[in-house]
Amino acid sequence: MAVFVDKEANQFLIHAELIASAHMLSETVERMAKNITTVLAGQYPLVLCVMSGAVVFSGQLLPLLHFPLDFDYLHPTRYNHMLQGGVIEWKVLPPAHLKGRVVLVLDDVLDEGFTLAAIRQRIMEEGAKAFYSAVLVDKVIGKTKPISADFIGMSLPDRYIFGYGMDIKGLWRNLPAIFALKE
Ligand SMILES: O=P(O)(O)OC[C@H]1O[C@H](OP(=O)(O)OP(=O)(O)O)[C@H](O)[C@@H]1O
Numbered sequence: 001m002a003v004f005v006d007k008e009a010n011q012f013l014i015h016a017e018l019i020a021s022a023h024m025l026s027e028t029v030e031r032m033a034k035n036i037t038t039v040l041a042g043q044y045p046l047v048l049c050v051m052s053g054a055v056v057f058s059g060q061l062l063p064l065l066h067f068p069l070d071f072d073y074l075h076p077t078r079y080n081h082m083l084q085g086g087v088i089e090w091k092v093l094p095p096a097h098l099k100g101r102v103v104l105v106l107d108d109v110l111d112e113g114f115t116l117a118a119i120r121q122r123i124m125e126e127g128a129k130a131f132y133s134a135v136l137v138d139k140v141i142g143k144t145k146p147i148s149a150d151f152i153g154m155s156l157p158d159r160y161i162f163g164y165g166m167d168i169k170g171l172w173r174n175l176p177a178i179f180a181l182k183e
Pocket residue numbers: 050051052053054076077078079080081085107108109110111112113114115116167
């Protein structure tokens with residue numbers, strides 16, 4: 001099992017192209033933290049990490065937000081180790097304590113936008129006072145999306161990306177930079 005996984009994982013790396021370096025990502029997250037602080041400092045927001053892909057982004061961003069906030073997570077998934085999205089499955093619903101709160105959702109990638117739109121709908125239905133979203137990557141897909149993010153780290157072409165929390169068939173969320181498979 002481990003040998004097979006190692007082989008598959010190494011094949012992904014051999015065919016990977018660096019898209020955003022660790023240095024570039026750290027500058028991007030710093031800039032986002034400044035913009036988020038300008039808008040949300042003093043509002044005691046509830047910050048929600050969209051598991052699993054936003055785990056690294058959230059972990060890097062949170063220590064740069066120097067104002068009082070609450071932190072929790074939710075977990076929808078619609079890719080489930082596939083390279084194409086399907087139906088949204090809620091592995092963990094948004095927390096119940098968001099009524100009347102200003103909510104900031106952190107997601108790794110806004111692709112077709114179905115996941116973030118479903119998250120916003122659910123959170124507003126649960127009684128949040130305001131909804132903000134920050135995405136590390138906004139993909140340029142040449143189609144109108146059902147939602148746009150309030151804070152965007154970088155725009156990238158429409159290629160499947162992995163690393164920095166994002167998986168390729170479940171693997172390589174632990175890479176410190178963002179990669180895509182060579183075309
Ligand atoms: O804009 P969309 O096309 O809807 O896709 C974006 C979503 O896809 C990824 O989640 P995924 O379903 O892969 O779950 P995971 O993070 O647990 O792997 C990513 O974390 C976003 O939440």
